[in-house]
Amino acid sequence: MMTQGVSRHNAVLWLVRQRQVLIQESGMENNKRFSIARIRKRLLE
Numbered sequence: 142m143m144t145q146g147v148s149r150h151n152a153v154l155w156l157v158r159q160r161q162v163l164i165q166e167s168g169m170e171n172n173k174r175f176s177i178a179r180i181r182k183r184l185l186e
Contacts, residue, residue, distance in 0.1 A: 152184075156183065157180075160177065160180055163176045
């Protein structure tokens with residue numbers, strides 16, 4: 142249970158980092174919103 146929580150936390154950190162890269166590359170608010178929605182979708186799957 143503890144390791145699952147840690148791995149999930151690491152996954153969230155990785156996704157946040159990926160989102161920041163996407164934002165920096167695009168520099169567009171719409172893409173930022175889209176990437177957040179995509180991350181939420183991935184976490185829920």
